[in-house]
Amino acid sequence: MKAKVISPKQHALIDYALAGALLILPSLLKMNKKVKLTYATEAALLLPYIALSRQPVAVKKLIPFTTHGKIDPFNIAQFALQSLAPAFRKNRKELIFNLAFTAIAGATVLLTNWKGKTY
Structure with a gap:
């Protein structure tokens, strides 16, 4: 089994960066409207969940x-499944971005030390 090399603080910072990427990159990459709306909605749902988790850079713990670690796999599964939706599946750029995002988020979850210091 691989070492859990990502601390709770690092995990949270990666989560914030990923949520920010969902808000910014689809527009910069000129993705279709449906994908941009999907990602904006997902970011709006993820940001409070990240900010309210007990971790060193939380807004409120x-x-x-x-x-948080038990919920994350469901979020990743949802990202993976949305690759099958026509707005993603029928557009190469959107599909590649979604698959890459899913892989990065999945690797973050797999490599996180869920029992690390959260204060």
Whole structure:
């Protein structure tokens, strides 16, 4: 088994960066409207969940970090499944971006030390 090399703080910073990427990159990359709306909605749902998880860069520490770790795989599965939606599947740029995003988010979850210091 690989070492869990990503600390809770690093995980949170990566999460913030990924949510920011969902808000900014689809427009910069001139993705279709449906994908841009999908990503903006997902970012709007993810940001509070990230900011409220108990981790060193939280806005307010309400959600246990281990709970965050139990929810993350469902988010990643959802990102993977949306690759099958026509707005993604029928557009090469959108599909590649979504698959890359899913892979980065998945690797982040797999490499996170969920029992690390969260204060």
